[in-house]
Amino acid sequence: MPSRLDDETDFEELAARVRTQSQQAPGSDTERxxxxSLEGVSSDTLENLLEAAESEHLEPGELxxxxxxTNAELLCEREFDIDDVDELEEVLGRRVRVEDEMPDDTILLLHPDAVEGETLVEPEAIACGIVGSGEA
Incomplete structure (x- = not known):
């Protein structure tokens, strides 16, 4: 089955919906x-997001x-052993998708079928890192 995360996805809108959906569900037992929160962008903070996702609901295989x-370039600049996105994928053990429309203050970790365009199909299969107001 083709991924529902496609080239037509508006990643700025998707990130806004992810952040809003989680804020509207506190204390409820609905899927969310x-x-x-991430202090900055590094392979360590991405690994922490992955650990949080795995400990919640997400299966790690296809995330x-x-x-x-900007964040992909920062990671490649800051990490002494990472020269490009392919090497970043190797370090993280996950696919990395770089999107120009993605806001710099948001990092998503998701199963490709968890969204359809900008619609959250399976919110429990999405983890979101909010990058702090300091240096990204």
């Missing part, structure tokens, strides 16, 4: 997105990181 181009 896993949200974690994909969705990063803004």
């Amino acid at each position: 997105v896993t949200i974690r 994909v990181f969705v990063l803004s181009r």
